[in-house]
Amino acid sequence: MKTVLPAPDMSRAIVRIAHEILERYDGADSITLLGIPTRGAHLATRIAAAINAIEGGQVAVGTLDTTMHRDDLRTRSPKALLPTLIPPAGVEGRHVVLVDDVLFSGRTIRAALDALGEIGRPTSVSLAVLVDRGHRELPIKADFVGKNIPTSRTEIIKVNLVEVDGTDEVTIAEGGSK
Amino acid sequence: MKHLLSINDLSRDEAILILDTAAELARISDGPMKKLPTLRGRTIVNLFAEDSTRTRISFEAAAKRLSADVINFSAKGSSLSKGESLKDTAQTLQAMGADAVVIRHPASGAPFRLADNQWMSGAVINAGDGTHEHPSQALLDAYTMRKHLGKGAKDLAGLRVAIVGDILHSRVARSNVLLLTKLGAHVTLVAPPTLLPFGVDSWPVTVSYDLDLVIPQVDAIMMLRIQQERMHEIFFPSAREYSRYFGLNRDRVNALNPNAIIMHPGPMNRGLEITADAADSARSVIVEQVSNGVSVRMAILYLLLGGAPIEGGIN
Numbered sequence: 001m002k003t004v005l006p007a008p009d010m011s012r013a014i015v016r017i018a019h020e021i022l023e024r025y026d027g028a029d030s031i032t033l034l035g036i037p038t039r040g041a042h043l044a045t046r047i048a049a050a051i052n053a054i055e056g057g058q059v060a061v062g063t064l065d066t067t068m069h070r071d072d073l074r075t076r077s078p079k080a081l082l083p084t085l086i087p088p089a090g091v092e093g094r095h096v097v098l099v100d101d102v103l104f105s106g107r108t109i110r111a112a113l114d115a116l117g118e119i120g121r122p123t124s125v126s127l128a129v130l131v132d133r134g135h136r137e138l139p140i141k142a143d144f145v146g147k148n149i150p151t152s153r154t155e156i157i158k159v160n161l162v163e164v165d166g167t168d169e170v171t172i173a174e175g176g177s178k
Numbered sequence: 179m180k181h182l183l184s185i186n187d188l189s190r191d192e193a194i195l196i197l198d199t200a201a202e203l204a205r206i207s208d209g210p211m212k213k214l215p216t217l218r219g220r221t222i223v224n225l226f227a228e229d230s231t232r233t234r235i236s237f238e239a240a241a242k243r244l245s246a247d248v249i250n251f252s253a254k255g256s257s258l259s260k261g262e263s264l265k266d267t268a269q270t271l272q273a274m275g276a277d278a279v280v281i282r283h284p285a286s287g288a289p290f291r292l293a294d295n296q297w298m299s300g301a302v303i304n305a306g307d308g309t310h311e312h313p314s315q316a317l318l319d320a321y322t323m324r325k326h327l328g329k330g331a332k333d334l335a336g337l338r339v340a341i342v343g344d345i346l347h348s349r350v351a352r353s354n355v356l357l358l359t360k361l362g363a364h365v366t367l368v369a370p371p372t373l374l375p376f377g378v379d380s381w382p383v384t385v386s387y388d389l390d391l392v393i394p395q396v397d398a399i400m401m402l403r404i405q406q407e408r409m410h411e412i413f414f415p416s417a418r419e420y421s422r423y424f425g426l427n428r429d430r431v432n433a434l435n436p437n438a439i440i441m442h443p444g445p446m447n448r449g450l451e452i453t454a455d456a457a458d459s460a461r462s463v464i465v466e467q468v469s470n471g472v473s474v475r476m477a478i479l480y481l482l483l484g485g486a487p488i489e490g491g492i493n
Contacts, residue, residue: 065202068206068214068215068216068480068484069214069215069216073216073484073485074485074486075486076485076486077485077486078480078481078484078485079485080195080198080199081198081199081202081203082202083202083205084202084205084206084209084211086209114215115211118211118213118214119209119211
C-alpha cells in the first residue's frame, strides 16, 4: 500500500477545486454543492468552507444519497440509507456541483443524476471528484478533478478523511480479485 | 431476512435499521422526491382475507411510492369467498409471479403457513393474523414513540408505555410488547382480568387493573379497540362500565404527564375505549401514526425486496 495523495496535497487540491468552481460560475451565489455520502459529503463541506474563505458568503451545501437509485441493488443485500439533505433554496435554477471522493465506473454518478432529476431541474450539473481513477463504464466525466490516478481495475483506491477515518490521505493497494 | 412474520424474526439491530430507514424515507418523501424507482418491476400482492382500511392502503401507498406494481386481493369478490384454500391461492399468486405477499388473515398463523411451505417463492409480510401478531403496526408505533419521545436515541430505553384495553384479542398488543421490550421500553398492560390472555404473568410486562394509577406514570398510552367481532362471550358487564374504568376521557388526559402522547392503532370506537376529545386532543398522535405507517412500510418493503433475492426460509 502506498500513499498517492498526502494530506497537504489533498488540501491544496480542495482549494484549487474551490477556485475552479468559482471561476466557472462567476462567484458562489448560484452554486449548490451536493456531496454523495459518506466521504463525498465531507468533501463537499470542505470545498464549501474553501469557497466561503475565498468569497466571504455562505455557499449552499447539502448531501444526496444515491442508494435507492443504484442499478446494482438487485445484486447485493439492501444497504442502509444515508441522509439526503437538500439546502432550503432547492436545486431549481441552481448550478449544482456533485461531489464524490473517487470516480470509477461512473455508476454512482448516474444514480445521483437520477436522484437529482426527481428533486428538480437544476440550470446545470457538474461533477467534482478528489480522485479520478479511470475505467468508466458510462459516458460520464468529471469537471473538477483533484488528482488523476491511473490504476488497474484490480487495484484498490482508498480515500481517508479526518472526519471518518482519522487521517487525510489517498492510498493505493494491490487488490486481489475485484 | 426474507419474511416479516413476527417481531421475533427481528433482532434489536434489525428493528432499529427499519426505524432508521423509515426516518430517512420520511424525510425524502416530505421533500420533493415523492416517488423512488427502487422496486420498479416488482409485484406485490395485498392479500386481505379480513377487513382493513389503514393497513391495506398504507401498504399500497408504500409499494407505489417505491414504484412496485400492486395487486389488491380481498376476500370479498375473490375465490377466497368461494372457499378456495390458502394453498391454492398461494399457488395462483406464485404463477402470477408475485415477489411479495402482504397477508392479513383471520386465522392466527396463516402467514407462517404461507411462508413455511414451498407453495410460493416470494417474501411473506404479516399484516395481521388473527389474535397473534401485527409486526408492521408495532414498528410504526415504535417509530412514532421514538420520534416524539426518543430524544435522539436509537432505541426506546427507559420509556414507559401503557397498553390499555382488549389485550386478549389484540395482535397489536402482542407485537408491541415484543418490540417495545426488545427496544428497552417498560410496558404496563392495563385491562380487566377477563381481557388479559392466559399466561400473561410470563410476559416481560407489568399488569395493572387500575388505569388511574398508571396514567400519571407513563410517557405513552396506547388505547386498544374493543374487538366486538372477536367477542363471543361477555367480557365486561356493559360498555358504559368499561368506559368508566378503562376508557380514556378528558380527566384522564389531564392527569397524563405534560409530554405524554396518546396512541390508538385504529379503527377507534369513539365513546367506548376513547372519548372524542381525548382522540382529538393536542396530545393525540393517532393521525400521525397513519402517515408514519407509510414510511415504516416503505422501509420494510425496501429491506425485504430491495436487494438480491434470498433463497431459503426465515432469516
